[in-house]
Amino acid sequence: MSHSTKNEINLKDSNQAAEEKDSQPAANDGTGENGSTSEMTIEPSSKAGKPAEVATNASVEAPASQSSSTSSVSAADTMPSKFKINDRLVSWGFTKSSGRSIDTIIIHSSYNAVGSDVHDLDDIINKEYKPNGVSPHYIISRDGKIYRLVADQNIAYHAGVSKVPDGRKNVNDFSIGIEIVETQSESPSSAQYSSLKSLISYLKDKYKIKYVLGHSDIAPDRKDDPWNFSWSKIK
Ligand SMILES: [Zn+2]
DSSP states (O other): OOSOOSSBOOSSOTTOHHHHHTTOOOOOSSOOTTOOTTOOOBOGGGTTTOOOOOOOSSOOOOOOOSSOTTTTSOHHHHSOTTOOEEEOOOSSSEEOOSSOOOOEEEEEEEOOSSSSOTTOHHHIIIIIIHHHTOOOSEEEOTTOOEEEOSOTTSEESOBOSOBOTTSOBOGGGGEEEEEEEOOTTOOOOHHHHHHHHHHHHHHHHHSOOOEEEEHHHHSTTTOOOSTTOOGGGGO
16 A cells, blocks of 8 residues: 555555545444444354355355366365454445456555554554444454455455556455555565465455456555565465
8 A cells, every 4th residue: 555546555654545536435334343243253263174154135246267286185284273363344345236247356555554563453444444444354463363355245345546457456355355454564474475375365266356466566656565575475
């Protein structure tokens, strides 16, 4: 997240709240902070070796069957047993959707620029995302915990003006946004890399993912996150 334009998360300049929402309608229609009841915590280790599943009321695409090295084994076999998604659903920063096609994962960086602790998740969510009306689908805290802020099927505002390599724009519409908590002078922690790799694996098992890209890949003239990111660590 660097300089902000529209429908994206911005941490450097929190004075652009009005721009962030762009023309997207507000979606504060009942999904409270404590979450919709259709979501459940994912604990593959308790599911007898089956891939984690999330209850949603929307259909999803068949699991990827492409060349990925994880495609021939279940998600549970490839993920650390500690893999867990903690629901912390927010009521802003997305448009409700059902049955959208998800084929892209966008990785971002976020930090707390308004408080004393740059890694403070509450501040990032409540003092930066909320006032700007933006949110990623997931955020991975410094200690590697994965939090889900927006259900996969909803269109979260994280990417802004952007384009994937095949030319499609409005990347929010078909992507999942994942934030890594780090400052521009830091790199992701090993715990974050590990959790991110697991989360990507989990998403690839649920959706036919075509791209896993950084924000800087889809908005290169505006964005430089994820910062100090080593792509080889999530291969
Ligand atoms: Zn970003």
